Amino acid sequence: DQQVKQNSPSLSVQEGRISILNCDYTNSMFDYFLWYKKYPAEGPTFLISISSIKDKNEDGRFTVFLNKSAKHLSLHIVPSQPGDSAVYFCAANSGGSNYKLTFGKGTLLTVNP
């Protein structure tokens, strides 16, 4: 049972435009959500996170939106740059004594110059 789903394996956008990466989850106990960026042959890098008490968190060009009723979150990158080309993973945590993150399978973002 895949509790965190990234239904788009890939996304291609033009430089300067907005990139929107989507993530859906099924476990209502998740209360903290994270986005990671991964280049080939490297470890994932933490990008941005959001707790369930918020519906938006912004950090520079990156904004994460959370819609708890729809169990959906999205990462917006504005403006997109060629260096943003990477695989983006959505992850979720249910806090408490649960130390684990549940990851989606990732979305490959390609930003074309």
Place this chain on the structure above:
Amino acid sequence: SQTIHQWPATLVQPVGSPLSLECTVEGTSNPNLYWYRQAAGRGLQLLFYSVGIGQISSEVPQNLSASRPQDRQFILSSKKLLLSDSGFYLCAWSSTGRYRIQYFGAGTRLSVL
């Protein structure tokens, strides 16, 4: 600042040989530690996690084992490698605060031939 070291970066091993991958964390104490595997074209699969010295939790039955002999050292081992053990192995750490952002090492590419 905290840093995580993982080595080797690349490893080619014959089937049936043993394995030992090491991960160390600097700049923090009593971290939670994790081993993940990313198979080709797939997401991140949690293999083991540890909340303290000698405390190991296994997520999936497999041919691998983990040990934590020191507070900031995490080792992934196998007595006899299988072809299916090939993949990209990642070590990560997190603090023990309310929200556990995980920070990843650079990864080890293991090819079992």
